[in-house]
Amino acid sequence: MWQFVPNFARDTHNCGCNTVMDNDWLQKDRAYVWHPFTPQLHAPNNIVIERANGTMLIDTDGREYIDGISSWWVNLHGHSHPYITAAVTAQLAKMEHSIFAAFTHPPGIALAERLLQHLPDFGKVFFSDxxxxxxxxxxxxxxQYWWNTGKPKHKVIALNGAYHGDTFGGMSVAARNAFNQPFERLLFEVVGLDLPTPDNIDRLAAELEHLLEAEDMACFIFEPLVQGAGGMLMYDAAHLERLIRICRNKNCITIADEVMTGFGRTGKFFAIDHLGERSDIVCLSKGITGGFFPLGATVCRQFIYDAYLTADKMKTFFHGHSYTGNPVTCAAALASLDLMEQPETWHRIAAIATTNQEFAEELRQSPVVGRVRQTGTILAFDVLTAEETGYLNSSAIPLADFFLSRNIILRPLGNVVYVLPPYCITPEELQKVYEAIRELLEALADKRL
Ligand SMILES: Cc1ncc(COP(=O)(O)O)c(C=O)c1O
Structure with a gap:
């Protein structure tokens, strides 16, 4: 339906990002580095980022880009935030790392305690990477909970269209698509449920009841309220609550994957805070350290942990990672929690949600836009193209390049454009992002692109 003109392409020099100064880095980057989620043949040059500050990523030419997607949804309070930097530096001066089995340390203990203060009905925190x-x-x-309790169950229920990561378990419970097709035969079988809508929720509830009657379902995993990489698809808290309640009544463990939705993204601390009935397990990562370091945390209710409290060593949870509970990472997470707990952060989150809502109304008037959706600080819409909506829609790179040419980092999921900014974004910066979107949509509507 539309074509982008080539001057938005990143490997020309028109947007000023790949100049001679960068050449050394770019050549070495091409020679030595294999970047994630990137088709390698004809991959455009990457932009060499040297510094970061607040909402901005700054390249080796000094060109500043608004990070409109929080660097893959991890950054909360701004890049190189001085408060988190100071906490990390102080921890580094004390201890960079220590083994976390048979040993423990104050940052790890304090972080588990603080996370549980925000998840008061949960019992234990297990750290990973x-x-x-x-x-x-x-x-x-x-x-293993079911194995330990002597009632082994092996089947998992997941929402269709999900994304839960790139390890084999994560791939197994995710949508079957280009991300995992080469491994399909090795993935374990999962029972899929459609994403709830007002039209299908009664059918889904009945389907779930039936499944839980008929089969030994161990657990039900979902991204609460927003399916991220699957296309920023959003659904009602009330519908999820209903499904969780059915699982609870039928002894099926519920797992909320809050890796993307946690730490304020949906307007509450966790997406499950929108629910009256919350899950049994919560998966956290991304924003947990404010975007400073990788860290995973799996938080479970006490009854799950209790199944591991046994003299039978065979019932131990034999899982761990070399860097489990890294204290510097935990110090960053504690500092990020300090910032999350400031009323100012919640004012910013509420302000982003309100302006997103207003802009969503405007987007709905555009003839080249479909399915405008918004939950808290996350705003998404489909750019209508002749191709099917989805990650492999060929408009992704031209769209990203259009925004880059306006010094804005948005990385559409195919033809799904979304805004997911750090909470420190100023109203002016957010307006710049909206303005670029307006410009794009007007050009598309007028067939100038
Ligand atoms: C909901 C969800 N779960 C899991 C993951 C995987 O996280 P990571 O990339 O840190 O492995 C992601 C990543 O985008 C995600 O959005």
């Missing part, structure tokens, strides 16, 4: 491992731990924890 990233979002995928937080999910992997949750699945293993739930499956």
């Amino acid at each position: 990233n979002g995928s491992t937080a999910v992997e731990v949750a699945l293993k924890m739930a499956l």
